[in-house]
Amino acid sequence: MITDAIRMTIPDRGGGRVAMVMETIRQRVAGRALTAGARLPSIRQMARTAGVSPSTVVEAYERLVAEGLIGARPGSGFYVAAQAAPLELARVGPLRDRAIDPLWVSRQSLEAGATALKPGCGWLPPSWLPQEAVRRALRGLARADEAVLADYATPLGLAPLRQLIARRLADKGVEAAPERIVLTESGTQAIDLICRLVLEPGDTVVVDDPCYFNFQALLRAHRVTVVGVAHTPSGPDIAAFAAALAAHRPKLYITNAAIHNPTGATLSAATAHRVLKLAEDFSVTVVEDDIFADFEHRPAPRLAAFDGLERVIQIGSFSKTLSASARCGFIAARGDWVERLVDLKIATTFGGGRLDAALVLRVLTDSVYRKHCETLRTRLARARAEAGTRLKRIGLKPWLEPQAGMFLWCALPQGVDAADVARRALEHEVVLAPGNVFSVSQSATGFLRFNVAQCPEPVFAALDRALREARG
Amino acid sequence: MITDAIRMTIPDRGGGRVAMVMETIRQRVAGRALTAGARLPSIRQMARTAGVSPSTVVEAYERLVAEGLIGARPGSGFYVAAQAAPLELARVGPLRDRAIDPLWVSRQSLEAGATALKPGCGWLPPSWLPQEAVRRALRGLARADEAVLADYATPLGLAPLRQLIARRLADKGVEAAPERIVLTESGTQAIDLICRLVLEPGDTVVVDDPCYFNFQALLRAHRVTVVGVAHTPSGPDIAAFAAALAAHRPKLYITNAAIHNPTGATLSAATAHRVLKLAEDFSVTVVEDDIFADFEHRPAPRLAAFDGLERVIQIGSFSKTLSASARCGFIAARGDWVERLVDLKIATTFGGGRLDAALVLRVLTDSVYRKHCETLRTRLARARAEAGTRLKRIGLKPWLEPQAGMFLWCALPQGVDAADVARRALEHEVVLAPGNVFSVSQSATGFLRFNVAQCPEPVFAALDRALREARG
Incomplete structure (x- = not known):
């Protein structure tokens, strides 16, 4: 075992490879594929699987020993520590040196200074959002009824907003009465509540590979095993999806509606139909995350529309086209799920965002919002x-x-490692989104996701330089 | 086994007693005291323990069979169903008929119509809150910088608000640098994040008996076993607390700071010292919920102040004295916990309430807020x-x-059941808070909690009538 002091002096000779091996083990422990006391793969075996040298694996294992996640028994290998540490989603350390994990882009983007460039982040610059309408809504709220300013929300949330959401869903072919819509404090919280209702530790969840990195971070918090299914330009690879369902018997499949993050792919009607058929065959519940709805020029097929919200739960929010500062999301689900989701919502957050919901309602019903979305689509x-x-x-x-949408999923020149480029770019205050943060299988080392709304001129020069440095 | 159709026709002969037995079993399953396949207590045994007739237990068990929670094996008794149903915090049904469980008061209070009286609810009427300051804050926000209106919050949350919270904590003797304070979307979410970090399913948590009912609802969502410790006017009963720690080896103790909910008890310095000593002896982390801080005339001892935030985590919010419509809470914790809490916060809610935090900051720094609190204390x-x-x-x-505070914990006349009174009062649109929703041991049937700020004249007449009806 090596001490903390020694650990600090070990140079990261293996570069991203040591981190990758560490991450693989951490994920298996987090997902309970490796439980307390379980033996880790041998050095030789892990080296083969990960395609790295045995010395890289030794270094990765020794660092995990220093972190307390695993222990070594002389002569018999490495084991997951008996006393599991409290849930830890990522390696904690100074942000600059932080391992590139599913929370890396979120943390770097959210903590970036005012002068940083953030082509890797997942939201629009403030100037692209309907600020005048938000200001008008705030002035209106300043004159609102006292209960709006002081009281908790009702359990389902503001009725007129739920009615409006029901109409917006109907425009995409999704039939959901307002009583089947539960307001939440964000799209993320909406998925979290569903996970809390459906999942138990040790369950398996299928996501797209690549997928929105925070699906992975969220699922780790639920201590479940995450399985990725390769994504195609028209949705998940159906053969791989069928194989994953048969092999892993997942409880949930979480995916984007319409515009896929990070690839920008659009679900086709044929794929939607097959996904639903398989979900039914294997009793899988599907969560369809529709937060990019207002980016679409014309609505793509929705799983929830084909399915009639039987097996599919749709979630959404207004962070991408209205404001990320006001927190408001929703769940549209089968009637018999609603009561239980409401109980969970009260138990875990009590009320929930009455003021923010009132603000969102005011902006959505402001006559400029439709025009704003049209302009936004053209601009994007x-x-x-x-x-x-x-x-x-x-x-x-x-x-x-x-x-549609704000993302471009781009392949790097052969042999260039996205994590390496991202680390170099960060030195120059440019936050990139390296492919593997999106990839359960860690197979997207050659990709970066770009947010085209966050790509002013200097991004390209900085990127060009980081690329040339990475190529050596 | 009885079918659903038959179940519908069973009259609730046992009244609240059948529901109580069902609830006991549900709690044990939720808390994993009874796991899948485990045998339930025999009819005779359960009847003795619960102090009900065997036929009441039979009916309760049969209903649980119909719900799918348990199964019957002829000749060998009742067992927890092998395929556990999805997490359900409470019995779902029409609200009026809902069993009186830890979510009952929340749901009834939050869903009460505008004409209902809510002496059982846990918040002040809007007119008791600083509305003019909130309106002024909204007008100010309408002129705020574009990032405040559009962007996500930073991971820790608005820095000036964290600085202000640090000063407010210092006033109560709690030393916490702003970097050790994490903003959340509510006090409830603050506790939830801590539970997510510290607890695993099957762990044990100690709470006061009685305690704030939502602690129980929240802990059920974490699938842990909840143990209650009797409360005294100066804090938990120390002998019972020591015994619970020794017998159950809990990971957490969750309690109120200063003003205890529902009893209004105040922690004494001597009890605080003993609680901390025992927590240290048994390696228990303590969550001190300080949401009623601004109700106090003079600060009572804080566990976090004695402990220096080593073993104690303090949480708070502004729902009780500022607004429950704007959502903003906080966690003050040891430095090495903060990063992990932030990761969890991002994974499960992403950003978190920038606009609401900005609003809270404006109201707290509005010159009228201090005066508002003074007036409020006198009025209460x-x-x-x-x-x-x-x-x-x-x-x-x-x-x-x-x-201090808004609650009175009141004993009913001998032999009167609070749940019975609460059901009768609800018929007349008066939401009461019956004692057992606060009691893990279900030993508070003879108590009601009153919110003195929600007790206009007609409450007493309605209560008097319900009491007389309940006495027959």
Whole structure:
């Protein structure tokens, strides 16, 4: 075993490879694929599986010993520590040195200074959001009824907002009465509540590979095993999806509606139909995350629309097109789930965002909101085209041309490691989103996700430099 | 086994007793005291323990069979169903008929119509809150910087608010640098995050008996076993607390700071010292919920102050004295916990309430807030005295005269069941808080909690009538 003091002096010779092996073990422990007392793969075996040298595995294991996650028994290998440490989602340390895990992009983006560039982040700049309408809504709220300003929300949440959400869902073919809609404090909280209701530790959940990194971070908090299914331009790879359902018997499949994060892929009707058929065959509940709804030019197929909200639960929020500062999301689900979700919501957050819901309602019903969304879609289409051109010029290749949204999922030149590029860019205050934070299988080392709304001119120069440095 | 159709026709002959037995079993299953496949107590044994007739137990068990929670094996008794149903915190059904469980008061209070009276609820009427300051804050926010209106919060949350909270904590003797304070979306969410970090299913948590009912609802969501320790006017009964720690080896003890909910008891310095000593001896982490801080005339001892935030985590919010519509709470904890709490917060809710935090900061720094709190304390003292007099007149006896706060914990006349009174009062649109929703041991059937700020004249007449009906 090596001490903390010694550990500090070990240079990261293996670069991202040591971190990758550590991350693999951490994930298996977090997902309970390796439980307390379980023996780790041998050095030789792990080296083969991960495609790294045995000395890289030795270093990774020794660091995990120093962290207390595993222990070594002389002559018989490494074991998961008997006394599991409290739930830890990621390696904790100074942010700069933090391992690139599913929380890396969130933390770097949320903590970036005012001068930092954030092409890796997942939201629009404030100037792209309907600020005048938000200011108008705040002035209106200042004159609102006293209960709006002081009281808890009702358990389901503000009725007129739920009615409006029901109408918006109907526009996408999803039939949900307002009584089947539960307001939450965010889209993330909506998924969290569903996980709390459906999952038990040790269960398995299927996600897309790549998928929104926070699905992975959230699922780790639920101590479940996460299985990825390769994504195609029209949705999950159906053969892989079927195989994963048969092999792992997951309880949940979590995916994006319409515009996939990070790839920008759009679900086709044929794939939607097959996904639902398989979900039914294997009794899987599907969570469809529709937070990018207002980015779409024309609505793509919704799983929830095909299914009639029987097996599919839809969630959404207004963070991407209205404001991320006001917190408001929702769940649309089968009637018999609603009561239980409400109980869970009260137990874990009590009331829930009456003021923010009132603000969102005011902005959504402000006459400028529809116009704002139209302008936004056009602006994003232009930004996608421009960023695509600029990125190609410096050697990056978009995986596809998305029909809508803010993301471009780009392949790096052969042999360049995205985590390496991201670390170098961070030195110059540019937060990138390296592919593996999205990938359960850690198979996206050659990709970066770009937010085209966060790509001003200097991003490309900084990126070009980081790329050239990474190529050595 | 009885079918659903038959179940519908069974009259609730046992009244609350059948529900109580069902609830006992549900709690044991939820808390994992009874796990899948485990045999239930025999009919005879359960009847003895619960002090009910065997036929009441039979009916309760049969209903649980119909719900799918347990199964019957002819000749060998009842067993917890192998395939555990999804997490359910409470019996779901039409609210009026809902079993009186830890969520009963929350749901009834939050769903009560505008004309309902809510002496059982846990918050002040809007007119008792600083509305003009809230309106002023909203007008100010309408002119705020664009990032305040549009962007996510930083991971720890608004720095000036954390600085202000650090100063407020220092006033109560709790030393916490702003970097050790994490903003959350509510006090409830603050406790939930701590539970997520510290607890695993099957762990044990100690609470006061009686305690705030939502502690129990929240802990059920974490699938842990809850153990209650009798409360005294100066804090937990130390002998019982020591015995519980020795017998159950809990991970956490969750309690109120200063003003205890529901009893209004105040922690004494001597008890605080003993609690901390025992917590240290048994390696128990303590969560001190300080949401009533601004109700106090002079600060009572804080566990966090004695302990220096080593073993104690303090949480708070502004729902009780500022607004429950804007959601903002906080955690003050040891430095090495903060990073992990932030990761969990991002994973489960992503950003978190920037706009609401900005609003709270504006109100707290508004010159009228201090004056508002002073007025509020005087008004509450007067209301406590008045409500106490009125309650005594109709036969209720306050357990003690609290030094501060909005609650009176009152004993009913001998032989009157609080749940029965609460159900009768609900018929007349009066939401009461019956004692057993606060009691892990279900030993508070003879108590009601009153919120003196929600006791206008008609409450007493309605209560008097319900009491007389309950006495037959």
